[in-house]
Amino acid sequence: DVKVTQSSRYLVKRTGEKVFLECVQDMDHENMFWYRQDPGLGLRLIYFSYDVKMKEKGDIPEGYSVSREKKERFSLILESASTNQTSMYLCASSRPRDSPNNEQFFGPGTRLTVL
Amino acid sequence: AQSVTQLGSHVSVSEGALVLLRCNYSSSVPPYLFWYVQYPNQGLQLLLKYTTGATLVKGINGFEAEFKKSETSFHLTKPSAHMSDAAEYFCAVSNQAGTALIFGKGTTLSVSS
Numbered sequence: 001d002v003k004v005t006q007s008s009r010y011l012v013k014r015t016g017e018k019v020f021l022e023c024v025q026d027m028d029h030e031n032m033f034w035y036r037q038d039p040g041l042g043l044r045l046i047y048f049s050y051d052v053k054m055k056e057k058g059d060i061p062e063g064y065s066v067s068r069e070k071k072e073r074f075s076l077i078l079e080s081a082s083t084n085q086t087s088m089y090l091c092a093s094s095r096p097r098d099s100p101n102n103e104q105f106f107g108p109g110t111r112l113t114v115l
Numbered sequence: 116a117q118s119v120t121q122l123g124s125h126v127s128v129s130e131g132a133l134v135l136l137r138c139n140y141s142s143s144v145p146p147y148l149f150w151y152v153q154y155p156n157q158g159l160q161l162l163l164k165y166t167t168g169a170t171l172v173k174g175i176n177g178f179e180a181e182f183k184k185s186e187t188s189f190h191l192t193k194p195s196a197h198m199s200d201a202a203e204y205f206c207a208v209s210n211q212a213g214t215a216l217i218f219g220k221g222t223t224l225s226v227s228s
Contacts, residue, residue, distance in 0.1 A: 004158070033215060040124065042205060042220035043159075058215060090158060097214055100166075103149060104216060106158035 003027070004107035006091055012113045019078040021110050023091030030096040032074035033104060034058075034066065037088040049074055050097070081114045088112075117142045119208050121219035129227050134178075134193040136222050138206035141187060148189040149207040149216065150180055159205065165189065176200070201226045 007022035023032065031050055035043040035058075045058030047066040055066050063085060067075045074093075078085055088111050092104040122137040140146055147166050151159040163174025170182040180191045189206060203223050207216040 031214075035218075040220060043207075043216075043218040045215050045217075048215050092159075097211060102147070102166075103161045103164055104159075106151075106160070108158045109156075 004091055004093055004105050006089075006107040006110050008110050009108060010111050010113075012115065013078075013081050014115055015082060017078075017081050017114075019081050019112065019114075021076040021078075021089055021091075021112070023074045023076070023093075023107055024072055025074075025091075025093040025105070026072065027093065027105070028071065029093035029105075030071070031094040031104075032068065033092040033094075034064075034074065034076045035090045035092065036060070037090055037109070043090065046076065083114050086112060086114045117146070117208050117210055117217045119206050119217055119219035121204075121206050121222050123222055124220065125223045125225070127225040127227065128196045130198055131195050134191070134196045134200065134224065136191040136204050136206075136224065138180075138189045138191065138219060139187055140189060140206070140208045142208055142210055144210045147209045147211070148180075148182060149209075150174065150178070150189075150191050151205045151207065153203045153205065153221075155202075162191070162204075196224075196226045198226050198228065200224060 004025045033048040034046040049068045065077045090109045091107040094104045118141045120139045149164045150162040163172045165182045173179045178193045206219040
């Protein structure tokens with residue numbers, strides 16, 4: 001079974017803090033993704049990565065950055081947390097493009113509250 | 116640009132009744148379509164997917180969906196609802212295998228006894 005783990009289930013931070021959300025997958029997947037989930041808005045893509053040290057912006061990258069130094073780990077960074085970044089953050093991974101089994105596998109999520 | 120519309124943010128059914136969750140998509144190329152389920156305080160779990168081939172797709176827990184190109188739809192059905200089906204369901208689309216997904220806003224399914 002694919003396992004995608006996220007460093008924290010719940011996190012509370014103060015406005016202006018630098019926040020790191022970590023995601024690790026154990027199935028040697030090339031692709032990794034970060035989404036945020038908000039009630040009534042579904043999941044929105046923040047950043048994604050198709051390979052180590054590469055990254056691409058998703059639909060809502062403002063206020064976020066990412067790091068992928070190793071294939072199994074994809075970190076989401078909030079440079080200066082703000083209250084409007086209070087949300088559920090979901091990490092996912094998948095096999096490479098054009099792979100026949102290409103569904104995304106999700107971690108359990110990190111519920112971040114910024115006070 | 117691709118988009119996904121899920122009709123009805125909340126659907127309520129009785130136990131044993133038919134479940135129908137609606138999903139329409141827009142895509143300029145043949146789409147890859149997915150249904151995911153999310154139970155409270157958990158991540159998303161794949162229910163089923165359509166990539167190519169047979170348009171009627173069977174998934175886990177008795178769910179199935181039919182890809183109808185002419186209607187740009189991928190509705191999710193289950194003949195008989197169970198209490199354990201209560202969850203939030205997301206339809207998603209991508210235009211290339213293994214690329215980022217575009218999600219609908221989700222439909223919360225409630226099942227009453």
